[in-house]
Each structure stands twice: as structure tokens, then as C-alpha cells.
Amino acid sequence: MLISQPMTSDTAWRDSHSDPQFWAMLAQTLLPPYVNTCRWFAGKARPQTGFSVKTVHTLALSDGDIAYLLILEAAYADGRPEKYLLPISFLTDHTTHTLSFQPASVPEKARISDDITIGKETGMLIDAIYDDRFRAVLFTAIYQNQTMPQTDGTLTFHRGKGLDEGDEQLPSRVLPVDSSNSAMTFGDKYFLKLYRKLFQETNPEVDMVAFLTDESSFDHIPAFGGSIIWQGNDRPDITLGMVQRMVPNDKDSWMQTGDYLNDFLYAVPQRLFAIREDVFDKVELLGRRTGEMHCALYKPSKPNAPTDPAFEPEPFTDEYREFMINRLEDLLERRYALLIDNYTKLDLQAQRLAWVFMEAKEMIDTFIADFRTRPLSSQRIRIHGDYHLGQVLATENDFVIIDFEGEPESSIAERKIKHSPLKDVAGMIRSYHYAVSAKLFNSVETDELNPDHLQRVSDRWFYLIRDTFLDAYLDVFGAPHPLFKNNSEINFLLLIYLLEKAVYELGYEISYRPSWVKIPLKGIIDVVREIEKIRLSDGEVTPHVPMLQTGLLQTKRE
Numbered sequence: 001m002l003i004s005q006p007m008t009s010d011t012a013w014r015d016s017h018s019d020p021q022f023w024a025m026l027a028q029t030l031l032p033p034y035v036n037t038c039r040w041f042a043g044k045a046r047p048q049t050g051f052s053v054k055t056v057h058t059l060a061l062s063d064g065d066i067a068y069l070l071i072l073e074a075a076y077a078d079g080r081p082e083k084y085l086l087p088i089s090f091l092t093d094h095t096t097h098t099l100s101f102q103p104a105s106v107p108e109k110a111r112i113s114d115d116i117t118i119g120k121e122t123g124m125l126i127d128a129i130y131d132d133r134f135r136a137v138l139f140t141a142i143y144q145n146q147t148m149p150q151t152d153g154t155l156t157f158h159r160g161k162g163l164d165e166g167d168e169q170l171p172s173r174v175l176p177v178d179s180s181n182s183a184m185t186f187g188d189k190y191f192l193k194l195y196r197k198l199f200q201e202t203n204p205e206v207d208m209v210a211f212l213t214d215e216s217s218f219d220h221i222p223a224f225g226g227s228i229i230w231q232g233n234d235r236p237d238i239t240l241g242m243v244q245r246m247v248p249n250d251k252d253s254w255m256q257t258g259d260y261l262n263d264f265l266y267a268v269p270q271r272l273f274a275i276r277e278d279v280f281d282k283v284e285l286l287g288r289r290t291g292e293m294h295c296a297l298y299k300p301s302k303p304n305a306p307t308d309p310a311f312e313p314e315p316f317t318d319e320y321r322e323f324m325i326n327r328l329e330d331l332l333e334r335r336y337a338l339l340i341d342n343y344t345k346l347d348l349q350a351q352r353l354a355w356v357f358m359e360a361k362e363m364i365d366t367f368i369a370d371f372r373t374r375p376l377s378s379q380r381i382r383i384h385g386d387y388h389l390g391q392v393l394a395t396e397n398d399f400v401i402i403d404f405e406g407e408p409e410s411s412i413a414e415r416k417i418k419h420s421p422l423k424d425v426a427g428m429i430r431s432y433h434y435a436v437s438a439k440l441f442n443s444v445e446t447d448e449l450n451p452d453h454l455q456r457v458s459d460r461w462f463y464l465i466r467d468t469f470l471d472a473y474l475d476v477f478g479a480p481h482p483l484f485k486n487n488s489e490i491n492f493l494l495l496i497y498l499l500e501k502a503v504y505e506l507g508y509e510i511s512y513r514p515s516w517v518k519i520p521l522k523g524i525i526d527v528v529r530e531i532e533k534i535r536l537s538d539g540e541v542t543p544h545v546p547m548l549q550t551g552l553l554q555t556k557r558e
């Protein structure tokens with residue numbers, strides 16, 4: 001089924017819209033090999049049974065040519081099919097002279113076919129994001145709030161508050177970001193993200209960014225510039241893209257933390273433990289900004305702002321508790337199975353940690369079951385949902401938070417569920433743990449060092465940074481606060497979300513970076529030790545489990 005072969009079609013490009021044979025042929029020949037090379041295609045590791053073009057939208061380009069916006073379905077031997085957005089354009093000798101770029105400059109990864117005959121013309125079939133005529137149509141349509149009726153529904157372009165007057169025609173380019181969607185910039189002032197994997201709903205990122213821009217004064221996100229929506233009958237709107245202000249930045253916080261760790265690393269072989277003061281300042285600032293983001297999501301700070309039920313705080317209901325318990329149990333089940341299947345591929349240290357994790361199964365199960373009945377009066381709100389250092393851009397003196405799409409593995413309905421904001425906090429804490437572990441255990445400077453010594457140094461760095469972040473975060477709210485009832489609830493919830501995140505990461509690493517598996521495993525073991533601490537303080541003594549080494553959240557707020 002998945003074959004690549006030359007393709008010709010008798011139907012002219014501009015009439016291809018209504019030629020089902022053309023799309024069927026494309027889906028069977030050129031698209032499978034092409035899509036499988038695309039970073040945004042999440043189905044590479046699944047057994048595929050074929051692609052089909054489900055919908056074809058037509059977009060008129062400024063020079064009279066057209067581009068198509070395809071909704072492509074990928075089907076698999078097991079599990080549900082997925083839908084992807086693929087814009088395409090056809091560059092021929094006929095169109096070349098109208099282009100402001102040379103077809104030869106189109107990057108390899110954009111080329112679906114270098115040599116295809118459609119109608120009587122031969123040319124290049126490309127992903128249209130690399131065609132500046134296509135990018136211009138998208139931006140102009142957003143700028144002018146256009147609607148474009150299609151055979152199947154309507155494409156609606158919505159302009160947000162973040163677009164300035166006089167910016168309608170800006171030069172554009174594709175950004176070389178390696179991520180699960182596609183990014184373009186207009187005049188290096190606006191950032192347009194085209195979503196690739198589509199869901200039958202409004203993307204949570206648009207809700208979140210529009211809400212924060214329109215209803216709060218939190219300005220550490222790029223302002224909302226608009227969205228591209230596909231409206232249809234009897235189904236929710238589907239988000240195809242979003243514009244935000246472009247944030248001038250050198251790097252994200254993952255890279256910035258990596259730089260700090262490079263400085264730290266040089267002293268380690270000399271048995272010196274040195275963290276620069278400005279590292280603590282930055283971590284504190286990020287803790288504060290994270291707290292401010294959650295305050296804005298908890299309660300818009302603008303007076304007389306209307307209350308949107310999608311953002312209203314909620315208590316820990318039985319329904320939510322069941323959802324979380326099922327999610328954790330399901331994640332754990334799948335991770336145990338993955339570990340067993342891949343055990344022999346793990347290095348010795350990872351195997352040892354995997355054993356500790358598996359042996360702690362009963363304790364973890366009891367801890368999770370406790371979620372069902374433990375009294376909790378803290379509240380839940382909409383959160384970022386996939387919060388880690390890579391989602392925070394470092395500007396000259398501050399931070400800007402991006403990518404509010406939620407966790408890539410979850411459905412859209414799941415991504416819109418309200419959680420304690422401690423879920424985001426747990427995400428960032430895990431990320432600091434990742435940063436130090438990845439750096440210390442993968443550097444030539446520390447190659448020769450004793451692993452136990454390295455582990456102690458890495459733990460020390462992590463605990464200091466974690467507590468700095470957490471202290472600064474909680475200080476934003478003051479006590480008591482409806483989101484954080486008391487210290488014992490903070491402790492419990494943070495552990496639940498740390499466990500959830502580390503278990504999720506375990507699957508991610510086994511699939512993508514097997515040599516990093518020990519990082520989330522170590523994170524899980526740390527949580528297990530904390531759980532044991534709670535049990536000991538509850539009077540249940542289990543002597544064979546090691547005591548905690550850390551002072552996570554020692555009664556700071558009670």
C-alpha cells in the first residue's frame with residue numbers, strides 16, 4: 001500500500017478540486033512516503049494501513065493561481081485514524097515567473113514531488129507553507145476577518161487584538177523550528193502556527209491565549225493576533241491555525257538553563273559546588289511568572305470582565321478524582337508493559353531503577369487510591385498543561401510563556417479539563433530535574449567521575465533550584481488562597497502530578513530517547529520516597545522502603 005511512484009493526472013491543477021481520482025492517486029502514491037518524513041506526523045511508529053484525502057479546501061492566491069488545503073486521514077492497523085492538515089501548491093514553469101522565490105530554493109523537506117504532471121503542465125508539488133503566496137493569503141485573510149465558503153463548510157479567519165494597523169502586507173518566512181506543528185513569521189513581528197494534527201474541536205491554545213489576552217493583564221504570553229477556523233454543520237469548529245505576536249528571543253529556558261549548567265559543570269570535577277546568584281534570580285522570576293499566569297487564569301484581573309464558565313474555578317469533584325485515578329492507572333499499566341518489553345535494552349542503572357519502580361507498585365497503587373477519598377478543598381482551574389522549560393522563551397530580562405496546546409498524547413476534551421495548577425508546577429520541577437540530569441550524565445567534563453558522586457551533586461543542584469522555584473511560585477498567592485488550601489494538600493497534589501508527569505515521560509523516553517529513560521525513572525523513585533514519607537507521618541510504618549533524602553515542601557505554609 002505505501003508505495004512511491006511517479007504520478008500524472010489529466011485534470012488541470014485548478015480543476016483538480018473536483019477530481020476524486022486525483023486525490024485518491026495522490027494519497028496512495030506520493031503522500032505516504034512524504035508524510036512519513038515529516039516531523040509533524042505522529043504516526044510513524046504505528047502500523048499504517050493507508051492515507052486518504054477527506055476534504056479539499058481551495059484558496060485563491062494573489063496571482064490568480066490556487067493552493068489547496070487538504071485534510072488528510074491516516075489509518076492504522078489498530079487504534080483510531082488521525083487527521084492532518086496539509087496545504088499544497090503546484091509550481092510550474094507557468095507560475096514560476098510570478099513567484100518572489102526560486103523553486104530551486106524550496107527545501108528538500110517541502111517537496112512532495114519534484115516532477116509531477118498535472119493537466120498539461122509539469123512542475124513541483126510542495127507543502128504550500130513554503131510558498132509565500134500561500135502564506136500571504138492566510139495572513140491577509142486573518143487581517144481582514146475574511147470568510148471563505150468551501151464545498152465542505154467555511155474557512156473563517158478571525159483577527160485578534162494583537163495585530164497592529166498598517167501591517168497587512170509583511171514579508172514572510174517559514175521558521176526552522178523542529179516541532180509538531182508548522183511556524184511562520186510575518187515581518188518578524190507576528191508568529192503564525194499552522195496546526196498539523198487536527199481534532200474535532202477548538203484547539204485549547206486558542207481559548208487560552210485569547211482568554212489571557214482579552215480578559216487578564218498577564219502580559220508574559222505573546223498577544224493573540226487571530227485564528228483560522230474551519231466551521232462545518234453539526235460539529236464543533238476545528239482550529240487550523242493561530243497568530244501571536246512574535247517574541248524576540250535568543251533561546252528558550254531549556255537552553256538558558258543548559259548554559260547555567262555548563263558554568264556549574266566546570267567546577268564539579270574540582271569538587272566545587274558553585275551556582276551563580278543570577279541563576280537563582282532567574283529561577284525565582286520564572287516561579288513568579290508561573291504564579292502570575294495561574295492567578296490570571298484563576299481570576300481575570302480586569303474589572304467587570306465577564307465570567308466564562310470554561311475558565312471558572314471548580315472543586316475536586318468525584319468525577320475529577322475518578323478521571324485522574326483512571327488516567328494514572330492506565331498510564332502505569334502501559335508503562336509497566338513497555339518496561340517489561342524493553343527491559344533488556346536498558347542500561348544497568350536504568351534496569352536497577354526499573355526494578356525499584358516495579359517493586360513499589362503496591363505502594364503507588366495505594367497512594368493513587370487515596371485520591372478517591374482524601375479531603376481536598378483546593379480548587380481546580382484551566383492550566384497550561386504541557387509546562388516545561390522548552391515552553392518558556394527567555395527574553396533579555398524576563399520570560400514569555402508559549403505553546404498552550406496541552407499534552408500532545410491527550411484528547412482535546414482531556415486537555416480542557418481543569419486541574420490544580422500544581423500540575424504545571426510539577427511539569428517545571430520535572431524539567432529542572434531533566435536539565436541537570438541530561439547535562440551532568442552526558443558531558444565529557446564529568447565522564448570520569450564516580451556516578452554516586454555525580455548523583456549527589458545533581459540531586460543537590462536540583463533540590464536547591466526546585467525549592468527556589470516553588471518558594472517564589474507560592475509567594476505569589478499569599479496564604480491562605482483558594483487554589484492551595486493548606487500545605488498538606490499542596491504536598492499531596494504535587495506528588496500526584498509529579499508521579500503522573502514522570503510516568504508519562506517514561507513512555508516518551510522509551511519511545512524516543514532510550515538512553516534518557518533513567519531520568520524519569522529516577523523522578524518516579526523520588527516520588528515513591530516522598531509517598532513513603534507521607535505514610536510514615538500518617539503512622540503507617542513500612543521499614544523496607546528507604547527514607548527520603550529531600551525536604552520537599554517542609555512545612556513552609558502551615
Ligand SMILES: Nc1ncnc2c1ncn2[C@@H]1O[C@H](COP(=O)(O)OP(=O)(O)O)[C@@H](O)[C@H]1O
Nearest residue numbers: 177179180181183191222244245246247402403
Ligand atoms: N510567539 C513566538 N515568538 C517567537 N518564537 C516563538 C513564538 N511561539 C513559538 N515560538 C518558537 O517556535 C517554537 C515552536 O513553538 P510551539 O508553540 O512550541 O509549537 P509546537 O506546538 O509545534 O510545539 C518554539 O519552541 C519557539 O522557539
Ligand SMILES: O=P(O)(O)O[C@H]1O[C@H](CO)[C@@H](O[C@H]2O[C@H](CO)[C@@H](O)[C@H](O)[C@H]2O)[C@H](O)[C@H]1O
Nearest residue numbers: 254386388389390408427430431432434505508
Ligand atoms: O513536544 P512538546 O514540547 O509538546 O513535549 C514533548 O516533548 C518534550 C521533549 O522535547 C518532552 O519533555 C521532556 O523532555 C524535556 C527535555 O527535552 C524536559 O524539559 C521535560 O521536562 C520532559 O518532560 C515532553 O514530555 C513531551 O510531551
